[in-house]
Amino acid sequence: EAGVTQFPSHSVIEKGQTVTLRCDPISGHDNLYWYRRVMGKEIKFLLHFVKESKQDESGMPNNRFLAERTGGTYSTLKVQPAELEDSGVYFCASSQEGPREGNTEAFFGQGTRLTVV
Amino acid sequence: AQTVTQSQPEMSVQEAETVTLSCTYDTSENNYYLFWYKQPPSRQMILVIRQEAYKQQNATENRFSVNFQKAAKSFSLKISDSQLGDTAMYFCAFMKPTNYGGATNKLIFGTGTLLAVQP
Numbered sequence: 001e002a003g004v005t006q007f008p009s010h011s012v013i014e015k016g017q018t019v020t021l022r023c024d025p026i027s028g029h030d031n032l033y034w035y036r037r038v039m040g041k042e043i044k045f046l047l048h049f050v051k052e053s054k055q056d057e058s059g060m061p062n063n064r065f066l067a068e069r070t071g072g073t074y075s076t077l078k079v080q081p082a083e084l085e086d087s088g089v090y091f092c093a094s095s096q097e098g099p100r101e102g103n104t105e106a107f108f109g110q111g112t113r114l115t116v117v
Numbered sequence: 118a119q120t121v122t123q124s125q126p127e128m129s130v131q132e133a134e135t136v137t138l139s140c141t142y143d144t145s146e147n148n149y150y151l152f153w154y155k156q157p158p159s160r161q162m163i164l165v166i167r168q169e170a171y172k173q174q175n176a177t178e179n180r181f182s183v184n185f186q187k188a189a190k191s192f193s194l195k196i197s198d199s200q201l202g203d204t205a206m207y208f209c210a211f212m213k214p215t216n217y218g219g220a221t222n223k224l225i226f227g228t229g230t231l232l233a234v235q236p
Contacts, residue, residue, distance in 0.1 A: 003161060043226035108162040
């Protein structure tokens with residue numbers, strides 16, 4: 001069974017440009033999470049999808065970030081326009097059960113390293 | 118708000134030795150989960166071990182075990198018989214579970230500890 005996959009693995013863009021990150025969760029997983037780790041700091045929650053709906057987007061930094069999950073399958077995270085402070089590693093995770101199952105394991109992708117220059 | 122602190126940015130251990138990674142957290146909740154995740158270089162982050170706060174017994178997974186001290190809000194990870202493949206970034210994480218629909222089981226992470234196992 002394929003794990004969580006993220007594309008691209010690395011991206012270097014100039015300040016002001018647009019970048020779109022993609023996450024393919026494990027098939028059948030309704031829950032999809034985005035996290036971000038800025039260099040040397042903790043991994044921070046960005047948002048949570050249940051199927052195609054945004055359940056919690058309290059961690060999104062600002063309106064330059066737009067996440068979508070068309071059809072409840074893969075998800076994209078677009079940054080437009082990118083700023084220097086957006087650099088970091090963006091992780092995607094998926095889990096099978098709903099929020100009632102508090103002990104459900106979240107499976108992570110390898111992350112996308114974004115560098116804004 | 119919950120916080121997780123990992124005070125050791127980097128650690129090194131000799132192969133076959135034992136190493137302990139520290140993690141403390143702050144919460145006013147009584148029921149929660151704690152996790153240790155491992156991310157090897159350029160690879161996916163994987164779950165190493167999980168502890169339910171209501172369980173007094175420390176979780177164990179093969180060479181990995183935890184020392185969970187609920188009153189002290191401490192959750193350290195012990196790796197026995199360290200192997201080269203244990204070289205990775207280790208993240209401690211907290212989760213407050215929900216038991217109703219429409220909620221998010223988001224993880225709150227520490228800053229990580231980079232463990233290097235030396236041959």
